Amino acid sequence: MATAIREASPDREREARLQLAACYRVFDMLGWSEMIYNHITLKVPGEEGAFLINPFGLHFSEVTASSLVKIDIDGNKLCGSPHPVNRAGFVQHAVFHRHLPDAHCIMHTHTTAGMAVSSLEGGLRPINFYAASFTGQIAYHDFEGVTVRDEEGARLVANLGDKRAMLLRNHGIVAMGRTLPEAFLRHWSLQRACEIQLATMSMGTPIEVPAEVIAVHQRDLFQAQAPGGPGAADFAAMVRKVDRIDPSWRD
Template sequence: MIHPLDPRTAPGSTLYAARPAEISPAEWRARVDLAAAYRLASRHGWDDQIYTHISMRVPDRDNAYLMNPYGFRFEEITASNLLLVDTQGNVIDGTGRRGNPTGFAIHGAVHHARADAHCVMHLHNDAIIAVGALKQGLLPLSQHAMRFWNHISYHDYEGLALSAAEQGRLLASLGNNSAMLLRNHGSLTCGRTVAEAYVLMFDLDKSCMTQLAAMSASDQLVQPSDEVLHQTQANLALGPTPDGELEWASLLRKLLREEPDFNT
């Protein structure tokens, strides 16, 4: 169904109008969505200078995904300046530009292992790093956090370099979950769409900020019963269709108004 307010489908929308002739419509749509995710992450303060990444599998190419070129801030990302790489970390767009090797290691491993992980977000969010450094990790203290109850992974920090052996351990830590705290390091979410990975990251970040605020105010924390947590988590769990579609359409409208160069 065409929604008159969804810039991805609305008649006359300029969202995808700048597509170069040499890039397929499917890849260009992925590029525009991914560039939007970078700009939105920058607005939240989720960027860490030039050192974190959001990647998107290219819909019409095997073993290829898009991510930011090394040295660009999130606010500088556009649909056309994203890198095209393979799951082994090789830049295959013919430009000779560089990517961050650690980013290739994390994103390439997840894209290769998880068919459902079309978009992978790896960030260094302040609140998530702090909660990941707590022994108890994320607690179900807010409704946002309850969606992750018993459905979030943890991976212990092993240093800056991500070896092939650690790639395997990271994937084992992630399992079938769509969100993970990288202890002493950052966050990871993966989604069937950019929208799904983004809303998961939004909820995870808000969950951690809320937990830190509650813990700083008192050590007398109130947690719902396991029965309520089971019910709430089931209600908020990901379903058969990707989450975040309505939210994503509204966010794209905002970017088209305020940062109209992201889709160029």
């Protein structure tokens, strides 16, 4: 996927736009859209403090490379886009982009499974393969209402700490990564963990994975990764699939 994008355009911003637009279409294909809400943001390579975000008013299935809005860390548009930006998305994402140099890509969704587990006492439990991967690796932030107030930013960063996945209590999933594919795989895995927890708990009392087994599982996970870096092959496979459905995201 990365090679195909570079061949389509040598421009780094264009490459980022293509990758992010593809991601929005993949999220929609996977059923993670939420009307015109929720956000995936991606830093613009080589432009300090600039990142791309979805146009407020478009469904994930409508996002294209050219329609993405480039904004700075303070929410000012850096392109001639006619589309507005949702403040609820900008405030949350901007604070992470500002304070976390490794947060190249940030994803936030309101999936049913993610919201359900984030609303559950105890949150995500170590009761399945994917959840075991997140034991000790996930942060929590208490619900404070819609994220439009700047002062919540400090608490978001503090509660995140050194983690790069978070459940916003009563709200949903936040996942981030050094690359978009890494963030995608982190979100996908957390979403799967939540889905399986819902299914398991609907049937009875779940079996928790022992701490010593979790330690071995997390130690050995890298051996099950495909070449190319975290999430690279996974994301490329999803892009090929969405391309067969509708390649208009490249516009």
